[in-house]
Amino acid sequence: MDAPPSSAGDWSGFLIPANEDEVLQEILISGGGDGASGERNEILQTQIGHLLGGIDFGEDGRQVLLLRPSKEQPGFMAYYQDQDGGGKRPNKQNSSNNNKRATCFAMTCGLLNARFVGDVVVLKVMPIIQKRNPGECPLLSMEQLLAACTTPDVRPDILVKLVGSLSSSPSSSSPPLQEVPQVIEDAVSNNYNDRAVLKKFQDVMKTRASFVSEDEISGDFVSFVDSEGDAFDIDDDADEDDDDDDVEGASRSSDADGVQFTVTRVPLCLHCRRPASTLCEQCEATYFCDAPRKCREEGWSHDCLCPTWNIYTQRRSALSSFPLGPWTKNTVTRQCELSDEPYEQFLNKLGIQRDDKSWWKAEFGGWLGGSSESAKLVNLDEAYSYSQGFAPITDIPAQQDIHIDELKTNNWDDELGLRRLSDWREYYELRGIPLTSPVSLLLTFPLTLYYAIVEYGMAPCKVARMMGRPLRIDVVGVEKELHFLPLFQEVVFLLPDDLHLELVFVVRPDMLPESMRASDSKEHTIKFGEKLQIRVLSGTYGYSLDPLFDCGRSGSPDMVVAFNAGLYAYESWRSVVEFLQRNKSAIGVFTDYNEWSGVQCASLGGGESRKSLTINPFRQPRAMPVYSMNLPQFSNGFIYVFNQQSMQD
Secondary structure, three states, rough: OOOOOOOOOEEEEEEEEEOOOOOOOOEEEOOOOOOOOOEEEEHHHHHHHHHOOOOOOOHEEEEEEOOOOOOOOEEEEEEEEOOOOOOOOOOOHHHHEOOOOHHHHHHOOOOOOOEOOOOOOEEEEOOOOOOOHHHHHHOOHHHHHHOOOOOOOHHHHHHHOHHHHOOOOOOOOOOOOOOOHHHHHOOHHHHHHHHHHHHHHHHHHHHHHOOOOOOHHHHHHHHHHHHHHHHOOOOOOOOOOOHHOOOOOOOEOOOOOOOOOEEEEOOOEOOOEEEOEOOOOOOOOOOOOOOOOOHHHHHHHHHHOHHHHHHHHHHHHOOOOOOOHHHHOOOOOHHHHHHOOHHHHHHOOOOOOOOOOOOHHHHHOOOOOOHHHHHHHHOOOOOOOOOHHOOOOOOOOOOOOOOOOHOOOOOOEEOOOEEOOOHHHHHHHHHOOOOOOOOOHHHHHHHHHHHHHHHHOHHHHHHHHHHHHOOEEEOOOOOOHHHHHHHHOOOOOOOOOOOOOOEEEEHHHOOOOOOHOOOOEEEEEEEEOEEEEEEEEOOEEEOOOOOOOOOOOOOOEEEEEEOOOOOOOHHHHHHHHHHHHHHOOOOOEEEEEHHHHHHHHOOOOOOOHHHHEEEEOOOOOOOOOOOOOOOOOOOOOOOEEOOOOOOOO
């Protein structure tokens, strides 16, 4: 065992007992001064073994890096007893010894597959430039540790609800806990970046495999590899002979990285991924198999998320409420959360059919890559008018600019020089659309983009006006938006005449419709009057396409936007995240379907990005089915921002 660095010879940290009736303990281990490294390691092993019940840590102990220290921020190393005699997985049969709090702490650091069994010691790993005694460098108060061991979502409102009641006695005059230290705020982002470095390192090592011995690999990287392989159980509890193709309505597909996944149309057990219909009694946010299967018991790590997901499901009513006509009652029913069929039936009653050529065709069939049935219907040469695109719906916005006097009638922001829109009702009234019209089902995309410009684009709007150029926005991860590009005229109709817009829609090669693949040119430009130019490009943003030079301009975009992105779920988004990390002048705005996905994705931008996550008032007024869980799910449901700027910036 390698001791975490400590120039003064002491180690500070915490003991997290598996028994939840036992309190968390702050610990300080003396390292015996400036003795030899071997002696200090032996002292550390002995004392950690004592804390873990008197085990011989050299024989029965394991360690795992939870968070690597940065130049200025400390990290965490976890120590625990090997529960299965030297194997790599914790003993799944000893459920009474599952350490939910330590597992939750690892999840808070962004390690969602962590599973700890038995007591766990977590020691602080000193920052690289830190020279003081760890005892002189406080990391977490006991309240903050309790927060990180209670919920992986450390946003202030969640902490108040879940941790405030736990950490403050009724007679206490201290306010509820609302913040955790920066090291916890940014842990998910830092671990995500570490994995990127590790992947690049591993790729290099593969090419040198015939020439490099294992001893040449640095200990730091070995520690990180150990953390990925030894302490984390990656949903391998289901029987090995499970065949997803046996699931009714399921089919196999692959993502851009060649990883196979299953597309299903039935709710699945969170633990074993078999069809299931019984909701968790506490949060009603996920499904488990019924007895005699023991999925709820064996999937005990859900307990780390259950209280948080319970808060999310309590927002279902608010998310399902729209200031529109009674028609929205038909698009947010429980049946809509279980199947696409009720929504298709709703559209059929409006005279909208699956084989229509209008923009409504985007609402049928989903998008499963450039060769899918939906993608085959894309024709960029069809620049439909509003009346053609919305047909057969006739209660639609006028296809023209809004006069500046109308924009200034209400909620005009003089400093920004833009009209703020608070919700769908205000937009409908501004555009003279009856509340009975369902056009918001399609307009969620342009209205979300407009909302992003107004809420987060104050600084770039000012710069664009000062320089006399359009506002530059790159829309990445484009899929179904290709069906209705002319609809994005609605954004400039809402903008004053002194602000023009340049949109670059970037389509990943595997998502490119076959009609565009067959074209000699992988670029398509459409101009809508003087205020809007749309350019469609094929490539991987940040890799094959350099955002600074390959998007038809010289210089960085003002904003990068992606609808329903799922940054955390797909490796193909890493280049976008890395671009925004390198280019702080570019503002990134993303939406996501549900709150848990939004929290994880926003966390990649650090604590401030996670805090920015909020319900999007221009989400699609339709509850969507989600088969892997039962959280409220809406297209463009939640919105968050990377690199948020103020006018002073």
